[in-house]
Structures are given as structure tokens and as C-alpha cells.
Amino acid sequence: MATDIDSLLRTPKGYDWARLAIQAMETHRVWPTAVNFELWMHYVAAKDSDVAVRIDQVLQSGAAFTDMVGEAIAAELLPASKLSGEILDAGKSLSAELDTVSRAIESARETSEAYGQQLATATESLEEQDPEAVRSMVENLSVATRKVREENQALESQLADTTDELGRLREHLEQVRREAMTDALTMLANRKAFDETLEDACAQAATTGRPLTLAVVDIDHFKVFNDTWGHQTGDQVIRYVASVIGRVAKDARFAARYGGEEFAVIFPDEGRDAALSALEAAREEISSRILKRRSTNEDLGAITISTGIAEFRTADNPAALIERADGALYVSKRTGRNRTTLADMNSASQAA
Numbered sequence: 070m071a072t073d074i075d076s077l078l079r080t081p082k083g084y085d086w087a088r089l090a091i092q093a094m095e096t097h098r099v100w101p102t103a104v105n106f107e108l109w110m111h112y113v114a115a116k117d118s119d120v121a122v123r124i125d126q127v128l129q130s131g132a133a134f135t136d137m138v139g140e141a142i143a144a145e146l147l148p149a150s151k152l153s154g155e156i157l158d159a160g161k162s163l164s165a166e167l168d169t170v171s172r173a174i175e176s177a178r179e180t181s182e183a184y185g186q187q188l189a190t191a192t193e194s195l196e197e198q199d200p201e202a203v204r205s206m207v208e209n210l211s212v213a214t215r216k217v218r219e220e221n222q223a224l225e226s227q228l229a230d231t232t233d234e235l236g237r238l239r240e241h242l243e244q245v246r247r248e249a250m251t252d253a254l255t256m257l258a259n260r261k262a263f264d265e266t267l268e269d270a271c272a273q274a275a276t277t278g279r280p281l282t283l284a285v286v287d288i289d290h291f292k293v294f295n296d297t298w299g300h301q302t303g304d305q306v307i308r309y310v311a312s313v314i315g316r317v318a319k320d321a322r323f324a325a326r327y328g329g330e331e332f333a334v335i336f337p338d339e340g341r342d343a344a345l346s347a348l349e350a351a352r353e354e355i356s357s358r359i360l361k362r363r364s365t366n367e368d369l370g371a372i373t374i375s376t377g378i379a380e381f382r383t384a385d386n387p388a389a390l391i392e393r394a395d396g397a398l399y400v401s402k403r404t405g406r407n408r409t410t411l412a413d414m415n416s417a418s419q420a421a
């Protein structure tokens with residue numbers, strides 16, 4: 070679990086650490102993104118934290134500290150604590166709101182109980198028909214009625230405030246949930262969101278008998294590209310492919326960054342032919358674009374993608390469907406890359 074860096078940084082030393090974190094990122098050629106900044110704050114301010122130890126391991130291995138590396142560390146060591154902190158805060162606010170409402174309800178209950186008692190006494194006084202008693206009863210009733218009305222108004226306004234606060238909390242939690250499901254580099258859905266969506270889609274297809282297709286996409290020779298042009302350009306390439314794959318995912322389709330340079334698209338209610346034509350269009354678009362290196366304007370050439378596509382079969386579970394799509398992807402790679410392969414509907418995990 071990550072150290073509570075926020076409380077460490079809310080001290081006069083916080084500014085020094087922020088400066089040191091930026092210097093350290095510059096020295097190690099790391100982009101100062103929000104995720105990286107948070108990681109490197111741990112590195113300079115909490116040297117024995119899990120995050121700092123992990124960063125040291127990457128630096129000592131001589132590997133580049135790419136956004137991908139940062140995201141992997143953050144996914145493992147940061148969001149869970151952030152998320153649980155957010156949920157804890159939301160839980161505290163919620164329970165404070167509920168306490169206030171319970172107190173208001175209790176007070177309104179006591180007032181109406183007293184009002185009931187006054188009504189009972191009033192009934193007795195009426196039975197006695199004593200004019201003085203009736204006058205005093207009317208007076209008491211009028212005071213009590215005003216009190217009940219005021220209590221009700223206070224309760225109403227309290228409930229309105231609580232409803233507003235609950236709305237704000239719900240929105241905030243929804244935003245946190247969205248962030249936890251989004252890949253920071255590409256803004257596509259992340260692996261966690263993909264796993265959940267595929268699980269639901271498979272359950273749906275098994276129940277309804279409607280088609281479901283999965284495509285897995287991998288950037289060809291990405292490692293060579295990264296080593297040749299540097300990880301910052303590599304990250305741009307991932308973003309470019311993500312933007313094309315994201316456009317494939319219109320309507321009910323769902324695209325995610327599945328791993329480092331791997332993507333996945335789920336096609337609910339669609340068969341493999343629809344997936345094939347969408348992914349072939351994406352493949353052609355990507356391979357026909359000459360990318361430029363942003364810093365020097367040099368031509369990077371075109372990059373290509375390989376894809377494997379598998380359609381859901383009745384007895385499939387998510388793992389089996391992924392395995393068959395991966396098998397088809399492997400065939401695309403083995404037979405020359407820059408191609409899309411359909412998994413054979415009849416074989417265990419092999420592609421056509």
C-alpha cells in the first residue's frame with residue numbers, strides 16, 4: 070500500500086519535494102504527467118515507500134521509465150489507496166448527513182408526540198366545557214401547531230440539503246469510478262473495465278443467444294520502434310493507434326487498452342464479419358499514415374497492426390474467447406503481420 074503522501078506534503082518541506090520531484094523526472098527523462106508527478110513525489114519524499122523502491126528497481130535495471138512503466142506502478146500501488154481514501158471520505162460525509170437527518174427526524178417525532186398529547190388534553194378540556202379551560206386549550210394548541218409547522222419546515226429544508234449533498238457525493242464517486250476505469254495515456258477504457266465489460270457481454274450472449282465478437286489488436290514491432298525512436302515517441306504511437314481503435318468503437322462497441330501496446334474491441338450483438346470489416350478499415354487507415362516525430366519533424370514511417378478476431382460460442386467463457394482471439398492474433402503475427410485473422414469457429418484455440 071502507498072504511503073499517505075498528501076499529509077507528508079502538507080508541510081513546509083512539501084515545496085522542496087515538489088521541486089526535487091520535477092528535477093528528478095527531468096534527470097531521468099520522465100514526462101511530468103500527473104501520474105508520474107505523484108509517483109516521483111513518493112520517490113523524493115518517502116524513500117522507503119513501495120513506490121520509491123519500485124522506481125529504484127526500474128532505474129537500476131537501466132530500463133527507460135516510460136509512461137507505461139509509470140502507469141503500471143501507479144495501477145498497482147496508487148489507485149487502490151486513492152480510491153479507498155475517496156470512498157472513505159464519501160462514507161464519512163454520508164454518515165454525517167444521515168446523523169443530521171436522524172436528529173431532525175427524532176426532533177420532529179418528539180414534537181408531534183407532544184402535539185398529540187396536547188390534543189388529548191384539549192379533548193378532555195372540551196368535555197369539561199369550562200370556558201377558561203377552552204381558552205387556554207386554544208392558546209396551547211395554537212402554540213403547538215406553530216411549533217409542529219416550524220419543525221416540519223426545518224425537516225424539509227434539512228432533507229433538501231441532504232438530497233443535494235447526496236447528489237454531489239454520487240457525482241463525485243461516479244467520476245472517481247470513471248477515472249479508475251480509464252487508461253491515462255490513451256483515455257480508452259483500461260484492462261479492469263475491459264474485464265468487467267467482457268464478463269457481462271459473455272453472460273448476456275450466453276443468455277440471449279445473440280452474437281458477440283472480440284478483437285485483440287497489437288502494434289507490430291513496437292519494441293523496435295520504441296528502442297529506435299525513444300519511449301516518448303512510442304507513447305505517441307500508442308495514442309495514435311488508440312485514437313483509431315477508439316473510432317472503431319462506435320455505438321455499443323467497447324474499446325480498451327488491454328496491455329502495453331495491445332488493444333481490444335468488444336462487439337456486442339455483432340458477428341465476426343462486422344468486426345473483420347471494422348478492423349480491416351482501421352488497419353488500412355493506420356498503415357497508410359506516415360507519422361512524424363514531433364521534436365524533429367522526421368518521418369517515422371508508417372506503423373502497422375495485427376489483429377485476431379473470435380466470435381463467442383455457446384460454451385465460451387471470457388478466458389476461452391480471449392484465448393481464441395489471441396490465437397488468431399498469433400497467426401496474424403506469424404504469417405507476416407499487418408493483417409487481421411479470424412479464429413476458426415470449430416477449433417479449440419487455433420485460427421484459420
Ligand code: C2E
Pocket residue numbers: 302304305306308309310312313359360361362363
Ligand atoms: P495529440 O497530439 O493530442 O493530437 C490530437 C488530435 O489533434 C489528432 O488526433 C489530430 O486530429 C489533431 N492534430 C494534432 N497535431 C496535428 C498536426 O500536426 N496536424 C494535423 N492535421 N492534426 C493534428 P489523431 O490524429 O487521431 O492523433 C491522436 C494522437 O496520436 C495525437 O494526440 C498524438 O499523440 C498521436 N499522433 C498522431 N499523429 C502523430 C504523429 O505524426 N507523430 C506523433 N509523434 N504522434 C502522433
